[in-house]
Amino acid sequence: MPANLTPQYSKAEEAYRKAQTPEERVGCLEEMLQVIPKHKGTEKLQADLKSRLKEAREEVQSEKKASKKGPSYRIPRQGAGTVLLIGGPNAGKSRILAELTNANPEVAPYPFTTREPLPGMMAFEDVTVQLIDTPPIAEQHVESYLTGFVRGADLVLLCMDGSSDDGVEHTADVIEQLRQRKTILDSRSGFDEEDYSITHVLTFLVVTRGGDPDVETRLELLRELAEIPFTTHVVELDRHESVEGLRRSIYDALGVIRVYTKKPGKPADYEAPFTIPVGGTVEDLAGKVHRDLLDGLKYAKVWGESAHDGQTVGREHVLADRDLVELHV
Numbered sequence: 001m002p003a004n005l006t007p008q009y010s011k012a013e014e015a016y017r018k019a020q021t022p023e024e025r026v027g028c029l030e031e032m033l034q035v036i037p038k039h040k041g042t043e044k045l046q047a048d049l050k051s052r053l054k055e056a057r058e059e060v061q062s063e064k065k066a067s068k069k070g071p072s073y074r075i076p077r078q079g080a081g082t083v084l085l086i087g088g089p090n091a092g093k094s095r096i097l098a099e100l101t102n103a104n105p106e107v108a109p110y111p112f113t114t115r116e117p118l119p120g121m122m123a124f125e126d127v128t129v130q131l132i133d134t135p136p137i138a139e140q141h142v143e144s145y146l147t148g149f150v151r152g153a154d155l156v157l158l159c160m161d162g163s164s165d166d167g168v169e170h171t172a173d174v175i176e177q178l179r180q181r182k183t184i185l186d187s188r189s190g191f192d193e194e195d196y197s198i199t200h201v202l203t204f205l206v207v208t209r210g211g212d213p214d215v216e217t218r219l220e221l222l223r224e225l226a227e228i229p230f231t232t233h234v235v236e237l238d239r240h241e242s243v244e245g246l247r248r249s250i251y252d253a254l255g256v257i258r259v260y261t262k263k264p265g266k267p268a269d270y271e272a273p274f275t276i277p278v279g280g281t282v283e284d285l286a287g288k289v290h291r292d293l294l295d296g297l298k299y300a301k302v303w304g305e306s307a308h309d310g311q312t313v314g315r316e317h318v319l320a321d322r323d324l325v326e327l328h329v
């Protein structure tokens with residue numbers, strides 16, 4: 001993102017990347033055009049946003065007429081973040097969903113067991129994270145709904161069977177298929193600075209059956225076939241510690257903090273924290289709690305690391321992990 005854009009714009013842009021429907025995209029683009037700083041340096045981007053808005057509006061119209069290519073799925077976002085499991089057949093995607101969440105996918109030693117995306121909620125301490133299992137990407141084909149899911153994810157787990165040479169080929173193919181669809185699996189998320197039509201998405205390479213003696217050789221081979229700018233996690237899903245390590249790495253990658261709330265005159269709610277991005281403010285928290293709170297927010301009282309003993313703070317106050325906050329309208 002060009003340096004001359006504001007945090008308010010970045011927020012709108014992040015929401016746009018995660019929008020799932022043409023209607024949502026229209027709303028986000030309108031917001032972006034409204035808040036983008038209007039000067040010479042952003043003229044190209046403004047023009048780009050306008051043409052995207054036109055496209056999104058056309059999409060809203062054509063969607064009403066139906067007849068779309070490929071299936072379409074909508075899975076509402078839930079929890080502290082949305083993590084998408086992708087990869088070739090037999091890579092362990094469904095097994096990861098089964099190990100980490102309450103969902104019950106079919107896990108089987110033959111390919112193409114999973115035919116539709118399936119969500120589950122992963123618990124991490126007192127928060128939950130949404131994981132979505134998907135059908136395998138193979139035979140040089142990615143359904144268009146899946147590209148949308150990848151682009152809007154907070155984290156992608158690119159899964160590879162560490163015990164098979166085919167796994168290497170499949171994984172390189174997945175990376176390439178997505179690249180051709182202007183979706184780059186990367187070490188960060190966001191639109192490309194040079195080309196706004198390209199989306200980068202934070203990714204982990206998760207190598208399953210990590211106990212196989214030839215895992216390292218296969219990883220070297222993969223690096224020859226494809227660019228791997230992201231972190232690699234080698235796991236053995238039969239081992240409890242390995243599964244738990246993956247759980248923590250997923251949560252850590254989301255870059256969120258937990259904030260507890262209390263209503264004035266009421267005890268603190270330590271059951272269900274809200275999550276906001278690291279660096280998030282009182283205002284961000286209010287937006288998560290309720291739209292009305294965001295509009296009417298006057299000040300907050302905070303107990304915790306960012307402020308002590310119920311100190312009064314303003315909307316822009318940056319919160320810390322595990323702060324307790326009382327919002328006042």
Ligand SMILES: Nc1nc2c(ncn2[C@@H]2O[C@H](COP(=O)(O)OP(=O)(O)O)[C@@H](O)[C@H]2O)c(=O)[nH]1
Nearest residue numbers: 090091092093094095107108109208209236237
């Ligand atoms: N031992 C072991 N088996 C695994 C591991 N990962 C996946 N599997 C097995 O590999 C098979 C295919 O896994 P599945 O999750 O259905 O693959 P998917 O096609 O990617 O969803 C299943 O029998 C899994 O139990 C692992 O780390 N260790």
Ligand SMILES: [Mg+2]
Nearest residue numbers: 093094113114
């Ligand atoms: Mg599966």
